Amino acid sequence: MTTKSIDDNVLSQLYHEHHSWLLGWLDKRVQCRLLAEDHAQDTFMRVITSKEVHNIREPRAYLTTIAKGLLVNHWRRSAIEKAYLDKIAAYPEALTRSPEENAIILATLQEIDDLLNELPINVRKAFLMSQLDGLTYIEIGHKLGVSDRMVKKYMSRAMLHCLTATLS
């Protein structure tokens, strides 16, 4: 009870002192007020759920760090969406897909990206080449400039990452 109310106080102080500053910071970067407001709200949500409120020594640095993470996520999502829609535009047969189907595919792509995002770039690439492009380990090895044994290690690492990331 008491701990909670202390948290609430700290939180509401944090909010009052820094919310509009954060909003300005975000607005400058996304150049869209609505989006900036969303991100600012999300940032504070993260602060609340992180339960770190009273450990924060430099609030603005802390808030911007979280906000940057959110922005990067947002941009990754937009980049995927854009690349996907660009590709659709180039493939006439894809135009026949319904909006729902497209939405499901996009959601899956973003889920996969979230999952693979933290892997080293070569591991991610190898995994995608094998699973999406159907390349053999030798072909992947050629493209990445590594041996097919290394590709096999990449594959195992990527899969282990998927298996464990979803467990935590």
Next chain:
Amino acid sequence: MLNQDRIHIPPTVLAQAAEWFAVLGSDHVSSMQTQQWQSWLEEHPDNRAAWSRVEYFTGKFQDLPAHEASAALNAPDLERRRTLKVLALFGVVGLSGWKIKNGRYLEGWTADYQTALGETKTIMLADGSKVILDTHSYLNVTFTANLRQLQLISGEIYIETAPDNTGLHRPFVVDSQEGRVRALGTRFSVSQQQGSSQVSVFADAVEIIPVKQETKKLILRAGQSTYFTQEQIGGIRSMRNIEHPAWTQGILLADNLPLSEFLLQLNRYRYGYITCDPKIAGLRIVGAFPLNDTDRILASLEETFPVKISYPLPLWIKVLPS
């Protein structure tokens, strides 16, 4: 059900499952290996549970349209954007390690100058040079004792250089992801595209140096335009008599442009995505369209051509035959 599976699988079993996944995906799988995998599966229910998780992931990929998924997940922007995410996460974990070094090359949104979609902006540099940023462009500017350097992260810029006012005669360069464009005169534009840079010269000349083939330099002169990659420089095209890129005057200029290409250009100035039905992609567009009202441009297409415009999703515009 799935949750139960999740909780009870020991990490060593997951590691084994991942290893088997890698083995069975190899170019040559022996029948011995297949048998060993079979007996591993039957050894323990955990092993089966772990394997069903593996199949869950591989199944996700099988349901995707390979071409589009591959393009989306390999979008070039993703590589640039991951570095910062890792840094940002690191910042959250280490509460004391706040000083995040934003490499100037990492991100558009840390850029010195930027424009929103549909916006253009004119900036005057310290040496008196003028730079105009086209829609959705990101630019860093670094002046040192021996170089005037612009770094174009994305988008397009038009430049009118001024003689160096410090009396230093520092070279004026624009760096893109593909290489360096060195000003040998006054007026030119550089555009960062996916995997290539486009250069157009409106007065005097520039020198192009691809980043991986520095010996393959090329001098591009007034009225010429070309593109280059990290390794090579494309063919030279001559432009009609123009003094500036049309966009610096707020105009989208179409000189016998296929509709599909025209829509791609237009899309650079507005949110959302415009797609074009292949049946009408080849329609030729001629005209000068004011960019301050892109809705109006779309409407005028409908008036002038046998096309109709539909909106299947918010922010998604489809141009179809009427």
